[in-house]
Amino acid sequence: MSQTANSKIYAAIEGGGTKFLVGIFNANRELLAKKTLKTQSPAETLGACTRFIQEDSRRFGKLTALGIAHFGPLNTLPSSPDYGKLGRTPKPGWSHFDLLGFVKEALGTQLPIRIETDVNGAVLAEYAWGAGQGINNLLYLTIGTGIGGGALVNGALLHGYAHTEMGHIALPRLPDDDFEGVCPAHGDCFEGLCTGPAIAARWGMPATQLPDEHPAWQLEASYIAKALRNYAYTLAPERIILGGGVMDRRFLFPMIRAAFIDEMAGYGEPSVDLDKYIVPSGFKGDAGLYGAFKLALEA
């Protein structure tokens, strides 16, 4: 069957710690079908994803490629024998799961597949169609169930010995804050202090239930600003996009910008309007899904 560009069909999976999104796109970036799944065991969750793809893509045509933007740690180096496998993670059942192998088994070994971290997918989507268009040195940070960053440098994904693990940087503690943090490895790293689960553990109630006036949010903004300072001095990104569930509290943005200015203390700060420097995602919570679609286009 020959296909014109517009009839090509792509599948996209965004794998997150709380939920998975799976979508079917055409080449015009139209989302033809979408499903949201609660994250359970790898076999249950990915089994449901691949069944959805098999059943729903058939309605639209033959599948051209699949992109997966998935939480880490994850081997994203195609040259590695462990490409597409997860690393050690505190999520029960997910450590060392062979994501690529499972998906190939379900969908066939001929299907072109590209796998990246969720945040690397997101930064690609923001660069292509979202809040980072034309910004060659771009940082996307998610603050939700976990914290992670994806960066473009000179227009290409930053990859080194592995994908980055930006959530695990060490930060100075705020005075009188003795919360021990929730990171199983580091305790009070940025991720240990500032994820949704960290907020819940610190204040004894789910982050979603904390009112806007709660002091939790100023603390949160202060720590986020310290982290952004470190990323700014280390990566000099031309724009920083903040996504993830915590950042749905939009009132955090001006608080973070004000604290960021204090952190930089007039030294080496970006000479642009901060309203255009620290910005929300250009997608309504599905930057990762569009990122997975971008990966499918490039697979």
Add this chain to the structure above:
Amino acid sequence: MSQTANSKIYAAIEGGGTKFLVGIFNANRELLAKKTLKTQSPAETLGACTRFIQEDSRRFGKLTALGIAHFGPLNTLPSSPDYGKLGRTPKPGWSHFDLLGFVKEALGTQLPIRIETDVNGAVLAEYAWGAGQGINNLLYLTIGTGIGGGALVNGALLHGYAHTEMGHIALPRLPDDDFEGVCPAHGDCFEGLCTGPAIAARWGMPATQLPDEHPAWQLEASYIAKALRNYAYTLAPERIILGGGVMDRRFLFPMIRAAFIDEMAGYGEPSVDLDKYIVPSGFKGDAGLYGAFKLALEA
């Protein structure tokens, strides 16, 4: 006068906060002449550099190009109207100095010149000929009068809204350490805690006079390891090269490697021998000069 490749003559200036190095190279990377100068006012120091270049290069042939690897903050974007000008710096007399303008005035506007930060020059030299050959994701860090980092990502210099300012990241303080730090902007950032001048201010004597057994060095190694953790999680460099005067104390390397392993806590660390991961410069204190030569070759 026609020149074969081998007869081409290049000048190189490494501008540091304590001293300047100026060298004349041929295309075979032979250092034909070299001079070391104490850093004084811009006009005195750079005047002496350009006089040396004019007088000494003449002995070897016509100058082909000049490379400058200079302390920042410095505008290194050729497209900017401020290209080659320094930013605000605590060094008396150097703020906003027009480095490129001064050198062009002295050596002629026809001479091809490329200007970068000292650490960006150094990382280019380490990549070409030093301790980072073939390592496409490479970090060079200098710890001396100041602290700065130069990174290659995908084999190219990391540049964003400006050059990086890696010395100014925020770090957690060690227990019972209440030294206020010497950074004029931030106080106790990495640079404020760990440069040569910071060590001198903390312990009341020049760093060079502290004996190897002094507790200063364990403290120094612990803070450096925290910084390396943050760079590792943010940049995932495949190798980290440490240069600068403080790192002449070679016994710091094993102390830093041990503390780095503790900092990473088994999460997302590079899966290589740390003896080959955190390494000294491949140059004997003049990585920046060779970096300036590399810049001249590319000018």
